[in-house]
Amino acid sequence: MEHQLHSGTAKLTLVEGGRHTEINYGKANSKATANVFARLPSILQTTLMLEELLGLFQEQTQPILAFDSFHFLHQGVYQVDSDTAHHHRCHYKLEMNGTYLGDLTLTRRHKFSDSDIKLLEDLLCLLVYPIRNCLLYRQALSSALKDNLTGLGNRSAYETNLTREIDIARRHQTPLSLLVMDIDNFKNINDSYGHNSGDRALKVVADTVVQALRLSDACYRFGGEEFTILLGNTDIKAARLVAERIRIAVSQILCNDGKQNFSFTASLGIAQLHQREQGYHLFERADMALYQAKQTGRNLTVCAPSPAQV
Ligand SMILES: Nc1nc2c(ncn2[C@@H]2O[C@H](COP(=O)(O)OP(=O)(O)OP(=O)(O)O)[C@@H](O)[C@H]2O)c(=O)[nH]1
Missing domain, CATH: 3.30.70.270 (Reverse transcriptase/Diguanylate cyclase domain)
Incomplete structure (x- = not known):
């Protein structure tokens, strides 16, 4: 299944998803969701370290998305994993202005409904800019420590x-x-x-x-x-x-x-x-x-x- 969502210059491509069934969020769940949306943007601005950023995103969104595993991969170099993979998965390719930002996969025992996917995509829209900033920061750090001619550390x-x-x-x-x-x-x-x-x-x-x-x-x-x-x-x-x-x-x-x-x-x-x-x-x-x-x-x-x- 291929599904794309554009938010400003960011592009999220749903590469694979579970079969969709509707669930209704209860009142408490909506309130919890609203709270996450209220605090997440400022929380994601507190770090430029990719590992830390993904950890914060994972910590904040797990209670409302109820995923069992969270997996992020960037150019095969970096990966955060938790728990074992389960049958139902949502896999997104994250891009901004044509620049690849990484692949994110969430899995869980229960199917992802349409509203779960909509919620996840809204949350990912808050994550893409901070990921882009972390990657730029990482690139700047690495070129500050690298000798351009030989590619060795300086x-x-x-x-x-x-x-x-x-x-x-x-x-x-x-x-x-x-x-x-x-x-x-x-x-x-x-x-x-x-x-x-x-x-x-x-x-x-x-x-x-x-x-x-x-x-x-x-x-x-x-x-x-x-x-x-x-x-x-x-x-x-x-x-x-x-x-x-x-x-x-x-x-x-x-x-x-x-x-x-x-x-x-x-x-x-x-x-x-x-x-x-x-x-x-x-x-x-x-x-x-x-x-x-x-x-x-x-x-x-x-x-x-x-x-x-x-
Ligand atoms: N092409 C090139 N030359 C460089 C670079 N950095 C330093 N050099 C040159 O390396 C040379 C070093 O010369 P010297 O310090 O006299 O040492 P050497 O000729 O290797 O002699 P010994 O160390 O005594 O064997 C100088 O001519 C520098 O200009 C570089 O990035 N590229």
Whole structure:
């Protein structure tokens, strides 16, 4: 069944619904419904976090819609689910100005009547603008933390995640290692082939490092041709193996900028988080090890001694 409702620039498409039977709302139910309509718009304005918004909508509307499960999906990335799915379902595709906002599915044991569907659609009209605002906010947050050229997290993302990883490592008493990697003689690439070729090399290096890492590890573009890689639950011995895997993979890249092929190498410094050590100090030690790798001839991995050994 396909049914569309337009409210201003918003479009709700009912993709699937239960068989309709009329029910009459009692007086108390109407009053409860009127109360929800009175307070919902201001409640939905209290957050820009999508998870929180959907939680509030769910909490406010469940008593009058009596659904058993609430499910929201956006680009396969985000999902809120509650309870198990039941036989009768209403599935809406939400859009605004042609922009997809997500798919919402409600299920319950009892059929959805026409008046239930009308009520749900009126409520969804109050939800679409706040969802749009949350998605825009999420997009703005993510581009503020992203390096446009490589698609990796940027230095701000690195600093935020370093704090979180240190916290996790301390709480679970697990090792945390940091790799700092710098492409060797990168200036020569720009000078010999041009800035666009340098940019192409940065992008290929980023993709190569991501391929060489576990999903739980993260690589950031720290700045220029310098990258940082955070390895959770990894001690310096294991980090060295990862660093060598990356170093070898980078040395095997044959970069093509559309005009010619060229290759290059990278050097890496490694440090393992020490007890009570601050994030900036961990970076300093890894960066110092990187400096040694550069001094010793490049295309090398050097481990920082632990602070106790210095
Ligand atoms: N194409 C391109 N070049 C960049 C970017 N960011 C920084 N660079 C260049 O990277 C080069 C870094 O050069 P240096 O700091 O001298 O280091 P290097 O040539 O890699 O030498 P070593 O690190 O000692 O091996 C400079 O020429 C910067 O202009 C970028 O986003 N794109």
